[in-house]
Amino acid sequence: MTELLQKNIAAHISLSNPETEAFCNLFQHEIIKKRSFLLREGEVCKFEGFVIKGLFRVYHIDKDGFEQILYFAIENWWITDIDSFTNETPSQLFIEALEDSEVLLISKKDKEFAYSNMPEIEKLFRVMTQKTHVALQRRMIDNLSKTAESRYIEFSEKYPQLIQRLSNIQVAAYLGITNVFLSNIRKKIALKK
Amino acid sequence: MTELLQKNIAAHISLSNPETEAFCNLFQHEIIKKRSFLLREGEVCKFEGFVIKGLFRVYHIDKDGFEQILYFAIENWWITDIDSFTNETPSQLFIEALEDSEVLLISKKDKEFAYSNMPEIEKLFRVMTQKTHVALQRRMIDNLSKTAESRYIEFSEKYPQLIQRLSNIQVAAYLGITNVFLSNIRKKIALKK
């Protein structure tokens, strides 16, 4: 059940097999049906999660009712609202399964336990947080400097397997444009070829 | 010299006085003149810095020569290119002093030393990275969902002391708009009052 998680950890830090297993045993397996929620706005996020099957979107709904997607998570990705989880404050985010999915969840208490007893775990999450931060910095720069068309092309090229599993509505909400405009972009690209 | 840094650390984690001092002693004091650079694109970022005086901007120049500002740093803020520093890869960023400034810098070697010998320091940087990540997530959502006008208003309200020290050109590069359009926004706001 935790093979994928074990591999994921090994990709970030070196940790002995027994320690890796001990840490993985702190996770609970959960099955999440398509269109159901791991987290809703206003709830305190009680978990940090690792996707072993399926697809999630992490998004915000603004005061005008528009959805902005912060990120998607497929197999081998982590999901949480790090703000709500860390500070135990009500979340401003929704985490929703876009496909029938399976996750491994660790509670705050068990994560604290790991931090206290396994110094390498502190490093694991520092390294992971740094990596996601760097990725978000790049995305921020792209959003500041690039047109929607090139953001779409680059997203398609970077995550070709992901984009096939997403509706245009989801992709548009990630890129920060309307699905109507995304349709125009797609048509324009198709005509070029 | 390191009083401000000591206070900053205390705001994130609890650390004994001797340990705090030992850690702070790993930092080098540097004076950076206005318009000079702490880091240029292509260089490997050799430091993690803490501003004790002055003002910096951290920015990227895209292929068309436009500048996007990732963030500003004034007194009591940290600056680095975390990507370049951590992975020892050439930076895509510039870090430039916008005023005569002073910083405390720690090298990678000394930071690694701290990580190895002071477990609390690992936690300090995990916590700080988390906080900056949460702030960037919020900014990402704002950029996806809000007009330039409301982003300007909110930036002005959130950092009133900072905006006075910045030219409109810098503010516009942070907001992701042209300085011409920022001028229009400012006029529109002034007329409303």
Added chain:
DNA sequence: TCAAAACATTAAACTAGTTTAATAAAGCAA
């Protein structure tokens, strides 16, 4: 399996933000 809901596309009018250029004001180096 059928009706309802969600989705993708297109068109047309609209608006937020850009571009270029001109002008005046402020800051800076010699």
Added chain:
DNA sequence: TTGCTTTATTAAACTAGTTTAATGTTTTGA
């Protein structure tokens, strides 16, 4: 102090992206 560079403002033409609405297609759930 002067001249040079940077900055802020304004105008006018332009473009990227939105809005609303209509149409056909696909998915879904009972």
